[in-house]
Amino acid sequence: MQVPDDAVKITDDTVTISLKNASVVDQFRFPGGAGNSLGIAGVPATLSFDITYSKSGDARHVKPTTTDPLSPFNWAGEMWEATNSGTFSLSYNDGTFSAEGSFDSAGNFGEMGFERNGSFVEDDRNFGEHNRSSVEDELAAKLPATLAATHLARPSPSGPKFRGKIPISELIH
Amino acid sequence: MPSWQKWFFGAAFLALACVPAWGQGTPAPPSPIPIPGGDVIPQLFNVFSPGVGAFLDGQDAEPNIITNFKGRVAMGYTLGRAADNKGSQYAVITDIRVYRGDYVGGVSTYVGGGSTSAKSHSTFVLI
Numbered sequence: 001m002q003v004p005d006d007a008v009k010i011t012d013d014t015v016t017i018s019l020k021n022a023s024v025v026d027q028f029r030f031p032g033g034a035g036n037s038l039g040i041a042g043v044p045a046t047l048s049f050d051i052t053y054s055k056s057g058d059a060r061h062v063k064p065t066t067t068d069p070l071s072p073f074n075w076a077g078e079m080w081e082a083t084n085s086g087t088f089s090l091s092y093n094d095g096t097f098s099a100e101g102s103f104d105s106a107g108n109f110g111e112m113g114f115e116r117n118g119s120f121v122e123d124d125r126n127f128g129e130h131n132r133s134s135v136e137d138e139l140a141a142k143l144p145a146t147l148a149a150t151h152l153a154r155p156s157p158s159g160p161k162f163r164g165k166i167p168i169s170e171l172i173h
Numbered sequence: 174m175p176s177w178q179k180w181f182f183g184a185a186f187l188a189l190a191c192v193p194a195w196g197q198g199t200p201a202p203p204s205p206i207p208i209p210g211g212d213v214i215p216q217l218f219n220v221f222s223p224g225v226g227a228f229l230d231g232q233d234a235e236p237n238i239i240t241n242f243k244g245r246v247a248m249g250y251t252l253g254r255a256a257d258n259k260g261s262q263y264a265v266i267t268d269i270r271v272y273r274g275d276y277v278g279g280v281s282t283y284v285g286g287g288s289t290s291a292k293s294h295s296t297f298v299l300i
Contacts, residue, residue: 002202005296008271015247015271017298024300047300051269053247062233070210072221072234077246079236084249086269103253103265109224110249111236117208118241119277 015053015112017086021046026092044093051086055112064121076124077115084110203278203291205239220299222268224250237272238299244274248299270299 001022009016025042059080065073085104091097116124207219212230223234236248248270255263273296279288 001298001300002205003296003298005273008273008296008298010245010273015245017269017271019298022298022300049269053249053271060233068210072210072223072230074210075235075237079246082247082249084247084251084269086251088255097257099255099257099263101253101255101263101265103251103267105249106252108250108252109226109229109232110247111223112245112247114244115237115246116243117235117237118206120241120243120275 013055017049017051019050020048022048024090026090026097043097045090045097046093047088047090049086049088051084053082053084053110053112055080055082057081059113062115064125067125074121075115075117076121077113079111079113079115082110082112200280202295203276203280203293205276205278205295205297206241208235208238208240210235223248236270238270239272239276239297241277242272242274243276244272244294247271268299272297272299 003017003019003022007017007019009018024045024047026045027042057080059078062075062077062079064076065071068074083105085102087100087102089098089100091099208221209219210221211217211219212221220238221230221234221236222228223230223232223236225232236246248268251265251267251269253265253267255265257263275292275294277290277292280291281287282289
């Protein structure tokens with residue numbers, strides 16, 4: 001769900017969410033709803049919670065290892081491991097049920113950082129020097145330095161700008 | 174039709190064509206577009222599960238559910254406890270994610286569901 005910007009506070013090391021009375025639907029099971037379709041059945045409710053994510057350790061640099069749009073590995077970013085903890089309260093709109101509790105990451109996976117995906121990763125592939133994919137890094141290692149620079153460097157502002165996408169395989173003969 | 178009439182009707186048509194645009198007020202922000210991939214449990218959900226272990230997709234799996242996105246991301250799995258208004262106790266498992274950044278989404282543009290792309294900036298929470 002889209003939330004107001006002031007519901008999330010971000011510093012260098014933490015992300016804090018404080019959301020009040022968000023409208024949700026309690027769906028009892030996952031996948032929920034009739035016929036395994038989310039959003040069909042459930043009880044309207046409001047949810048409030050506070051969570052703080054805290055990063056730790058060193059950043060890891062994630063590079064896209066594929067161009068398959070369906071793959072989970074087609075994005076780029078700089079991520080840190082993160083722990084988080086929070087509290088929540090929930091009540092049905094009809095007043096028949098309410099609950100409150102707390103949680104923490106307790107050693108489970110969490111992360112925070114910066115990421116680019118979709119068209120922003122495509123931009124990296126087509127024009128980026130700073131965030132080349134691993135495929136392009138591999139190509140750069142195989143080509144002579146001057147040739148690699150010609151093919152992979154970011155074009156100068158006054159240089160020609162290619163339109164559309166050029167499969168990198170077309171550059172290798 | 175005399176030429177002055179053509180100009181008159183032309184101007185009137187253009188003026189009327191502008192009325193719906195004035196009446197729309199502030200345009201809605203572009204709708205974020207889901208990532209095309211995702212886990213199948215048992216049907217496709219446009220979300221991956223980053224992390225190492227059973228039923229997880231790997232440490233470097235896509236944490237976002239929005240495509241064409243550039244910005245900050247935070248996510249994590251948690252365990253906890255809760256109590257309801259009748260004193261019953263529950264175990265709590267959460268996967269809550271936050272996204273703040275630029276994205277290229279879709280704007281409803283044409284009658285019949287046609288849309289165009291538009292860039293925006295916003296904050297989203299996946300509960």
